[in-house]
Amino acid sequence: MTSRRGALIVLEGVDKAGKTTQCKKLVQTLLESGRPAEMMRFPERSTKIGQLISSYLENKSNLEDHTVHLLFSANRWELVPLMKEKLEQGITLVVDRYAFSGVAFTSAKPGFTLDWCMKPDVGLPKPDLVMFLKVNPAEAARRGHFGTERYENCAFQNIVLQRFEELMMDSAVNWQVIDASRNIEDVHEEIKNYSQKVASKAVTEPIGHLWT
Numbered sequence: 099m100t101s102r103r104g105a106l107i108v109l110e111g112v113d114k115a116g117k118t119t120q121c122k123k124l125v126q127t128l129l130e131s132g133r134p135a136e137m138m139r140f141p142e143r144s145t146k147i148g149q150l151i152s153s154y155l156e157n158k159s160n161l162e163d164h165t166v167h168l169l170f171s172a173n174r175w176e177l178v179p180l181m182k183e184k185l186e187q188g189i190t191l192v193v194d195r196y197a198f199s200g201v202a203f204t205s206a207k208p209g210f211t212l213d214w215c216m217k218p219d220v221g222l223p224k225p226d227l228v229m230f231l232k233v234n235p236a237e238a239a240r241r242g243h244f245g246t247e248r249y250e251n252c253a254f255q256n257i258v259l260q261r262f263e264e265l266m267m268d269s270a271v272n273w274q275v276i277d278a279s280r281n282i283e284d285v286h287e288e289i290k291n292y293s294q295k296v297a298s299k300a301v302t303e304p305i306g307h308l309w310t
């Protein structure tokens with residue numbers, strides 16, 4: 099019997115898009131349909147590197163911009179052995195943010211190119227599917243004010259969105275743009291359909307390498 103691997107599914111989007119809610123619902127639905135699935139998120143704040151990042155995001159410490167970018171990337175790399183192990187066990191991983199957030203957020207800062215920002219994440223496990231949850235600015239405003247963490251302001255998020263749009267032009271990545279301005283159930287339905295299709299396909303293909 100050939101071994102069946104899980105799919106690597108990533109949800110991306112700017113703040114207030116509903117990524118976390120949709121990741122949880124997707125894991126639940128996959129489990130109910132008999133497919134082993136788990137959620138992961140980046141940054142993963144529980145590790146030593148994750149704690150440095152968390153303190154930075156909470157404005158409790160300052161880090162130089164290149165340094166924090168590399169820490170975000172290192173935080174993904176330190177989880178790669180675990181991710182591979184789970185995928186090889188047949189577990190589908192639903193991931194809340196990945197390298198695309200890494201690039202979009204840092205390259206929204208002055209003096210950073212997309213190219214420089216992508217380099218440290220080259221070769222990470224390549225997602226089988228990346229869904230970008232898109233909300234229009236009016237809907238985002240209806241969903242309430244930003245929190246108090248670093249990056250949670252409208253002007254910065256608009257630049258982040260432009261960077262995501264540049265990343266989405268790369269046809270080597272399986273991007274799907276989801277209109278997340280709709281109600282939770284409609285958004286979930288579309289995410290579920292894309293995910294189930296890709297999860298059935300992924301089991302027969304080896305895990306790819308991102309941006310290679």
Ligand code: FDM
Nearest residue numbers: 140141170171195196199200203204249
């Ligand atoms: N973020 C997230 C980055 O700047 N780089 C990264 O590589 C990743 C994964 O951290 F503002 C930013 C994006 C967001 C913050 O917020 C994490 P959440 O609420 O934990 O997703």
